[in-house]
Amino acid sequence: MKIKTKFFGEIEVEEEKIINFPNGIIGFENLKRFILIDHPGSETIKWLQSVDEKDFALPVVEPVGFFPDYAPALCESDLKKLKLGSVEDGVVLAVLTVPQDVERTTVNLKGPIVLNPHERLGAQLIAENPEYKIKQPVAIFNKKET
Template sequence: MMLVKTKYFGEINLEEEKIITFASGIMGFEQYKRYTILYDLEEGDKPGISWLQSLEEQSLALPVINPFLIKSDYNPIVEDEILKEIGDITEQNLVILLSLTVPAELTKMSANLKAPFIINSDTRKGCQIIVDNQDYEVKYNVYDAMQRLKEEKGEN
């Protein structure tokens, strides 16, 4: 166990197996390599949003979301070579997260479909990549996408 200071959750005890190493860092923060994923379970109104929290820089905590919650057919095109550094990827150990931009007006919240975080849950290694999909937006509107998904499920 290690004590970690976080941006939104104060000091927390973190088990070693919850640490994810990004050998190349993440875009804009290449110097920080060690992260964990934190969930705010008390906010029931925003399911699926969690935080990628740097263990080296307390103020660095990025909101992230499972892409399949907002784009059910999300299928990033990735060069296998790029993923070699995080170990063999299988359907069971693959974790994909998208960074979110959350402005004051929530209807303008967007996800970056172009630069997902890819994590191997077995090796606890991750990388952030740029995918080759031409139609994937850097600012994909999450609010509109969630409304569409609700309509498809007949919830509106």
């Protein structure tokens, strides 16, 4: 199927690549279907693009690449809804906030996006870890990755 996107124009999407978010994303509960798109020129950044709303896409990264000890404590019942035995069985992503001054980029460690790629299920969950912040500074951009 073809979908329209704000940043990538019209793209072809295989039906089996669509990830279903039964509860949507926090603040955007009406958006239920997403795909992951690689950011051009970056091995680190991906985009969580809504299939149904071309203007909605979130830049995401795997937080362990920047915070090796990142281990979100997540509600067991939330993981069961994703058909995951533990968080390690899924893919954990964190949403980036990139301001005009890219050196002030932050990552949301408090509200990770958790995916079960085998079941094509996803959810934004809340980490119970008190030390994790919604706006954790992260040095992600260098001259090669802007």
